[in-house]
Amino acid sequence: MRAPIWLPMPVRRTLRVLRRYSRVLGRRFEHWSAPARRQWRRSLQLRVVALTLVASSVLVGAFGFFVAQNSARILLNRAHDEVASSMNSKVKYAVSQLSVYVTADDPTLGRTINTTVSNLADGDPAESGGSIVSMRADNFPGFVPVTSADVNTDELITEDLRRTVAEEGKVAEQVRTAEVGGNRVKYLVYGTTVPSRFGHLELYYLVPLTTEDSAANQIRTTVLVTGLALVILLGVVAGLVTRLVVLPVRGAARTAQRLSAGLLDQRMKVDGEDDLALLAASFNQMAANLQRQIVRLEEMSRLQRRFTSDVSHELRTPLTTVRMAADLIFSEREEFDPAVARSAELLQAELDRFESLLTDLLEISRFDAGFAALDAEHTDLVPIVQRVTDRLTGLADRAGVTIELRVPETPVIAEVDPRRVERVLRNLVGNAVEHGEGRPVQVTLACDDGAVAITVRDHGIGLKPGEERLVFNRFWRADPSRARQTGGTGLGLSISAEDARLHGGWLEAWGAPGEGAQFRLTLPVRAGDRLLSAPLPLIPRDRAPAIEATAAVEPDAPAEVV
Structure with a gap:
């Protein structure tokens, strides 16, 4: 490090x-x-x-x-x-x-050079932007450079250019910028040697690039x-x-x-015959087909709900009559033969299951029809939890399961419908006892400023990945053969999920194979408030590393880090 x-x-x-x-x-x-x-x-x-x-x-x-x-x-x-x-x-x-001069000491050489430079120049550079001609003789120390105009050419004719021309005898060129007549002008500078009988001189031709620029x-x-x-x-x-x-x-x-x-009657406007018009026409055709299918499905669903509701109500009357006769037979079963007495007991048990199924179907039909209403009132949830566990103690004893209750010592007040909350807890605790495999079931109640949560934890066979989303479906069973012997109607968790939604709460499930399952009911303290978090974790803290599954019936519930 x-x-x-x-x-x-x-x-x-x-x-x-x-x-x-x-x-x-x-x-x-x-x-x-x-x-x-x-x-x-x-x-x-x-x-x-x-x-x-x-x-x-x-x-x-x-x-x-x-x-x-x-x-x-x-x-x-x-x-x-x-x-x-x-x-x-x-x-x-x-x-x-x-060419007429033999030596550089000839007194007329200077005048001839001045005349030559003047004749070679093309106008005044300061006025008309003409070119500049300069003749030098660096090999002759006493020679004075001659320029066609009164212009300082030191910036234009550099040492490198003069060295290349004078010492190496090459033709050289460069582009330089200097101030001429108060203006910055770019020049193309050419330099070459002029041979003579007494030696060679350097001729520099400076052409302004004003036109080109x-x-x-x-x-x-x-x-x-x-x-x-x-x-x-x-x-x-x-x-x-x-x-x-x-x-x-x-x-x-x-x-x-x-x-x-x-708004199923909405359609796109079709203009022309191009690809966009084809898209609009196809979209309209799709919308029309969807509308027909939705209307058909809604009609079928309405008929199904009406059929369920009508059948449930119609079965109430004969069920009441059969119940009265069965109760009479059941009360006199001790006077019958053992086989007839056993039949009376089976008849009573199946009538109980049938009546429970009719009650659940009627409740589901009310939810589907939108007639379910929340009768909320300020309620202490501690007695409700205790009452549910007390009523299920007999079932737990027969299954060899111990129900462990963990509730606060102080009252937990929330604005809920006590009948619906008790029904949800009865379904959750009853399922946990039936699937607990003889191990303890923990029921925990906790609250904070905005929410109340109740968790029901069992240590049974648990849930496989994907089953945590199916447990809230109607008539779904994790083990159909086992559930038909000990389970209920298959509608309990569906009704519980609808009750949670009616409160504006969440009903969530967690499960892992061999580690049991945990269900969490979260309700707002004040009716109509939006839930943001739960006071109890969904995943139990005692879980071992395994493949786990979690799901919630409320799609808007936030993800929780435990």
Whole structure:
């Protein structure tokens, strides 16, 4: 492990201040950029136009740079060719003028050089932007350089250029910028030797590139303006084209939202015969088919609910008559033969199950019809939990199960429907006793400021992955053969889930093979409040590492880290 780097106190303070300001700036930037980022995520048209502008800007910029650079190079090459051609004629003229001199000491040589330089110059550079001619003789120390204009050429004719021309005898060129006549002017400087009978002199021809620079600048400006106009035009075209595509898609999204909200008669507008029109027509056909299927299913569901409700109500009357006769027979069973007495007991037990099934079917039909109402009142949940466990003690004793109750010593008051809460707990504890495999069942009650939670934990066979979502389905059984002997109607957990939803609460399940299961009922303390958390964990703390499964009947319930 590396040792920490020691820093002086001022440096550490500075680093802390920088980190604090960087966090503040980061939060401010996120706050300022939040609307733009939200618009970027939501608008397809904005993304397409922005990407088109970026891509076209890069392409147009690269093309414009290539055109401008190539144009400037062409202009410079043309200037090179013209200067080279002119330089050859000037050298010939200078050679013809100096060929009569045998020595450099001739007193008329200076006047001839001045005349030659003046004749070779093309106008006044300070007034008309003409060229500059300069003749030097670095091999003759006493020779004074002659220039066609009163211009300081030290910035234009550099030491490297003079060395190349004077010492190596080569033709050299360079582009330099100097101040002439109060303006910064770019010159193309050519240098070459002028042979004579007494030695060679250096002739420098300086041509201004004002025309070429002006033409290059005009080309750059034209390319820039044209590129900007092209980019803007591409952005407008991309926006218009995207709008033609996005508007039907937005219309389809709005229509789909209305369809999902239950407005089954909504349709898209079909214009033309293109692909978008085909999409709209297909969407409308799909919506029509869905409407027919939904109406058909709703009608079937309504008929099914009505059938269940009608059958349940109609069976009440004969069941009451049969119950009265069965009760009479059951009360006189001791006077019958053992076989007849046993039949009376079986008849009584099956009538109890049949009556329980009818009660559950009627309750389910009320939930399906939307007639279930919550009769909420401020209730102490501790006596309810104790009453449920006391009533199921006989069932637990027959199954060899011990019910362990863990409730607070103080009252737990919540605004609930006590009848429905007691029914949920009776289903949960009864299922835990039946599936507990003879091991203890823990019932725990806890509360906080916003919620009340009750967990029922057993240590039976548990739930396999995926079964935790099926336990709340109607008539579902984890072990059909076993449940038909000891189980109920298969509607208990479904009714319990509906009771939890009616309270605005959660009914959740956890299970692991061989580790048992735990169900948690969470209800708001005040009716109508939204649940945010539960005071008890869904996954028990005593669980061993194993494959686990959790599920909740409330899809909006937040995930919980235990």
